[in-house]
Amino acid sequence: MNDCIFCKILAGEIPSVRVHEGPNAVAFLDVNPMAKGHVLVVPRRHWADLASVPVSEAGDVAAFSELMHTVRAIAKAAIRAGWDGANVLQCTGESAGQTVGHLHFHVIPRRAGGPVPPAFESGAGRYESDAERDAVAAKLREAIAAVFAEEQLY
Template identity: 45%
Template sequence: MAGEPQADCLFCKIVAGEVPATVVRETPTTVAFRDINPQAPTHVLVIPKGHYPDAASLATGAPELAADVLREAGEVAAGEALVSREGGPGTGYRVVFNTGSGAGQTVFHAHAHVLGGRGLEWPPG
């Protein structure tokens, strides 16, 4: 069932405290932790505590939870000094959802990558 923890999901295990992570923020509905293979000086993952396999299923099944993930991405960026809490100048940041293995998703639990701390060219790659 959507939102229910999955026994074989790495991120569900992080939410449950069964797998360690460097947590930078936690709310009643989300957990944000540092990526173990950072692709930028700041690389934090923001995940919903409920299990949804990808961003599309999260947005469809729990739009308020998807909003929580995006809100927390902004809070992480502010906490990492990538942007001011008032939304003013900072170095900037990118929020990325990889959906599907062809797009680079390796853990099938919806998660937002918050990336910053260096120039982020477009297109990425």
């Protein structure tokens, strides 16, 4: 955690251009923006990624809820500030492109007709058959049910 660049930013050891500071979530401009206004939203608590967010204590659940509402509010604010929309991007794990091991959401304001940011190629994950698709869905459904059962949130 001591080597975490976002923890250092939160502690003020590394400068950042902050656009929001809440009790549990902070938003600042990305230093390598994909578009003007590209914001990173991070929890004050050092959670490595989405899969690492603890839900055992009410404080953790409330902090995560605040984080998600901050993402929502920043997307809404981008539109209020004159942009036409926003992309929200989150990477969990190195395989997904995560480069900083402190959970963060990208909120990238967008303008109509602007360039589409680097993205996954549409259709690149096409299934070989309906059976393969259904097997993937079943695998996900089972794992999702297990997570919900384990966490007893809803």
